[in-house]
Amino acid sequence: MDWRVFRETAVFRYGFAVAATGAALGVRLAFDQWFPPGYPYVTFFPAIIVTTYFFGAKPATLCALLCGLAAWYVFIPPRFAFDLSFPTFIALSFFAFVAAVIIFFIDGMRRSVRQLAAERERHARLAESRDLLYRELHHRVSNNLQVVGALLRLQAGGVSDGDAKHALAEAGGRIEVIARIQSELHTQVGEPVPFRDFAQALLADATQAAGARVTLTLEGGEAPLHPDQATAVTLVMLESFNNALEHGFAGGEGAMTVRLDQDGHHHVLTVSDNGKGPPEGFDPATSRSLGLRIVRAMAGQLGGRFEMTRADGLTVCRLTYPPRPD
Structure with a gap:
């Protein structure tokens, strides 16, 4: 199974919550002598934060529940017993409140980040589609104008009247010039071209055509x-x-x-x-x-x-x- 698919499965997500609780408990036990009395939850909050950030509210709720039980059983006096005195109830209630706040805000932030990423991806696809349509439309307009210009020149070849022939030829030439302008104004990716860049090419062609x-x-x-x-x-x-x-x-x-x-x-x-x-x-x-x-x-x-x-x-x-x- 692909790793990215596996990490989104329930087994992995809830397994991470259990593993994070175990890691927090292990760290808390390893440094137990360094912590003063009254700090049973100090290593469990980071486990809840990490689980919420990566896997969301439901695995984080399981992690918070396991962390609360572990802290209650191991570190709240009397140790290694589930004694529910009033001070213990207050401490557990405080832990539950803080854990709920952490899960609420971090999961909300996580959802917002994902929504923002999805919106950015959607806008990127729309922009790419727009640019593609623009380039295609730009290309078709230029081609159609060139076709019209060529048809006018062709028509001029079949006209016997000198003035009409000259007028049709000039009209065809000017339409082809407009088509050339349209094709030169932007790059292949739709970026506008500086005036002097496409003017250089147009004027060079005009000079060559005139033989000057x-x-x-x-x-x-x-x-x-x-x-x-x-x-x-x-x-x-x-x-x-x-x-x-x-x-x-x-x-x-x-x-x-x-x-x-x-x-x-x-x-x-x-x-x-x-x-x-x-x-x-x-x-x-x-x-x-x-x-x-x-x-x-x-x-x-x-x-x-x-x-x-x-x-x-x-x-x-x-x-x-x-x-x-x-």
Whole structure:
């Protein structure tokens, strides 16, 4: 029989109570000459405490009963007799009261500890199940978005109208970008990824797809984005970045800096480049470009504002938005 199963059997539990009583009696006899008169129970209380702690109230009650009888017979005068005088009755009553208090409180503590352990185990299982469901849902959402993006691109291949074909291809590409964002925001175990870690991968892919030779610098963004803001902020970053690749460098060389400041009352995302910049009189607030309309929509969703300026040879796209509490 397995030891853990055997120690929970009645034979072992009540046998331990008897053995604890015998051990307490043996210790008390061995040190009898060292104890002054009037301490018949001094070694029996630890036996009751240990039995209660490990095996509960019922074995402890047996232990207390045996300890009381042993102390009464061996150590309470007249010794080796069950004489029930009034002083003896008082002493036994006091022993019974103290033993009952010990059993009540220690058994209650024991039950509470076991209940707490069971609750912790249950919550751990629930958390594991929740994380598994979250990862599965996250994976399915990303896959479904990728499928939708691929279907739009496939549909674009069968459209003869140039504008419609371009619109479908762009829509499919942006949906696939959102799917990529969703898949990159968290690790395999569901932990949020710092902004700069997944931004590095996304921007590297965008640069490679554009065929541009750009020196990219990433600053700030050591903390993860808030889940409710991550997609919008990342879309603004990618639209600004791709706009610079397409119009600022046009396949040439250059340098770009992406910075996210997450301190203070507002977070600030800045995408700057040393490309040729927008044409004279260009106003991003009134532009009909789909990319800029998406950027403005995302800024509005975040409750922030988007600006595009040209200064010191740099085109600077800046998104300012209020953080959300965790």
